[in-house]
Amino acid sequence: MKAKTILVVDDDADIREAMKVVLKREGYEVVTATNGQEALDVLRQIARPNLILLDLMMPVMDGWEFTLAMHMDPNLTGIPLLLVTAYAERAVGVETGDDGMITKPIDFERLILLVKKRCA
Template identity: 30%
Template sequence: MLESVPETQRVLVVDDNTYTLRIVQHTLEQAGYEVSTAISGAEGLKLINRYGLPHLAIVDLHMPEMSGFEFCRTIHEFSDVPVIMLTAANTEETIVEGLEEHAEDYMVKPFNPPELIARVRRVLARMENYTYTLESTTRIDERLLINFPLREATVEGELVSLTPTETKLLYILVRNGGRIVTTEFLLNRIWPMQDAKEDRLHVHVHRLRGKIEQDPNSPVYILAERGVGYSFQSQL
């Protein structure tokens, strides 16, 4: 018998096969997850824009108009949402691309429901619990709000545009609010296919501080832990 998760976590399932959506939704809901479904990548993005980011996405590969890989590339321009690919595509080349560039895990259809739950739990266990409410706009405190899908922040009532890299960096730090995120982890998550150096990360942190901090030289949100990494602190 499947045990329920201790707190409700959101899972977004994107697949153009309605039968698969029903099976996955039923399986996850029985295990205690809150599930939303979309029959296309475009619909999945609309759900994210309307309701905010999920804790995890389960994504098919071959879908009309927007493939699963394209969907992953899009959401990873503004977040680091973990993805499990669930697809009938089982060539070695496709699986390798999926695992190296887009997803935390890869399952081939047809799938075994208990195995899916086990993989979902394993992926979520590796990701820290999101500190803030998962809504379309994340309120950090009275002066700072962040809309990750739109890649923008509201700072003291003023709208500020963020680059994809700045948004993803901020998402990872906010998701781990109050905890130190190592430099190595940030480099691997932001530039997974590149040999990025620490100086490159410093440049983006500096630019991001310039956009959201009241005094970038005395930051209160993004704090450096010398020789280790960065942490995000709210003023609530």
């Protein structure tokens, strides 16, 4: 069975690398991007990922702008998102469900549980 692919989008190299290490240890294939624009470029080059872990506050193109661009592209709509943010109150109203967000600092046990649920 082919490993499920997760795109991790975060401008913080340490957080990006930590998520990558934890997810790979769980058997996931991980692709990374440093901002929303880079993530869009990556998505147009790789097979559709099973999940996107998305930081909201990033330079160049933030998570909000990325989400809007993703929903405007018919090839990218419907990919599940899990928001990763230090600003939980700013994410209120995002249509990802009660378990659609994890706050920083990251609880990696919870992250794995949410990823498994989203990729089921």
